[in-house]
Amino acid sequence: MLIHRHRQILTNALHLRHFSQSAAAAVLLDPLEPPPLTYLEGFPRPDPKFAEIIRAIPRTISGKNISAKERKVGRVPSIVFEQEDGQHGGNKRLISVRTNQIRKLVNHLGRSFFLSRLFDLEVGPDFESNEVIEKVRVLPRKLHLHAGTDAVLNVTFIRAPSHALLKVDVPLVFREKMCLLD
Numbered sequence: 001m002l003i004h005r006h007r008q009i010l011t012n013a014l015h016l017r018h019f020s021q022s023a024a025a026a027v028l029l030d031p032l033e034p035p036p037l038t039y040l041e042g043f044p045r046p047d048p049k050f051a052e053i054i055r056a057i058p059r060t061i062s063g064k065n066i067s068a069k070e071r072k073v074g075r076v077p078s079i080v081f082e083q084e085d086g087q088h089g090g091n092k093r094l095i096s097v098r099t100n101q102i103r104k105l106v107n108h109l110g111r112s113f114f115l116s117r118l119f120d121l122e123v124g125p126d127f128e129s130n131e132v133i134e135k136v137r138v139l140p141r142k143l144h145l146h147a148g149t150d151a152v153l154n155v156t157f158i159r160a161p162s163h164a165l166l167k168v169d170v171p172l173v174f175r176e177k178m179c180l181l182d
Contacts (some may be wrong), residue, residue: 033055043113045171053120054101054129054138059094067154074099078155080138081123083164097169106143112171115140121157139166 059066069079075096082091106114116139123134126158138157145154162167 004115040173053122054097054105056095056121056125058099058123058133059096062094070096071099071151071153076102076152078157080136080157080159081141082159095121097155098127099152102155106152110171112169113142115143116168116170121159139168171176 038067056078057075059070064078070077076099079093080095081090082093084158109117118137118139121136122131122132123136124132127129135177136159138159140155141158142156144153145151158166
């Protein structure tokens with residue numbers, strides 16, 4: 001095994017490509033700056049009226065009856081999965097968020113845009129206090145709606161480190177019709 005690794009390192013070293021100093025200088029002197037990112041007209045933008053900060057309170061127990069009681073009070077039972085690499089399981093934290101805040105965000109952004117955007121999640125002791133126990137960046141992973149009324153039943157969030165690779169469904173919108181057959 002050790003001989004095989006040594007041979008592989010030696011083979012990789014022989015395949016290195018050397019560039020001239022002028023080519024390296026040209027790359028360093030002529031950086032191509034991408035154009036600044038802008039928002040497309042007619043598509044959702046961050047709006048201060050629809051706060052990008054989701055307020056939450058911690059829960060200690062879960063279950064069908066507890067979730068039903070949370071919904072009656074006007075809260076959505078939610079879970080934040082804390083994943084170390086973004087793909088495999090990790091710790092889960094039970095929280096509750098306001099139903100009307102999630103409904104406003106989903107109606108304003110649309111379901112697919114809501115599920116592909118990062119939000120700040122502020123966890124506090126209750127919704128009325130300004131005290132913040134923890135503030136984290138989360139990505140909504142699943143949004144479970146009632147089949148008949150489209151009421152939000154629960155939301156699953158994911159929290160992963162900034163270096164983690166995540167699979168996200170990105171909404172594509174076609175702006176103009178293109179005729180391929182002329």
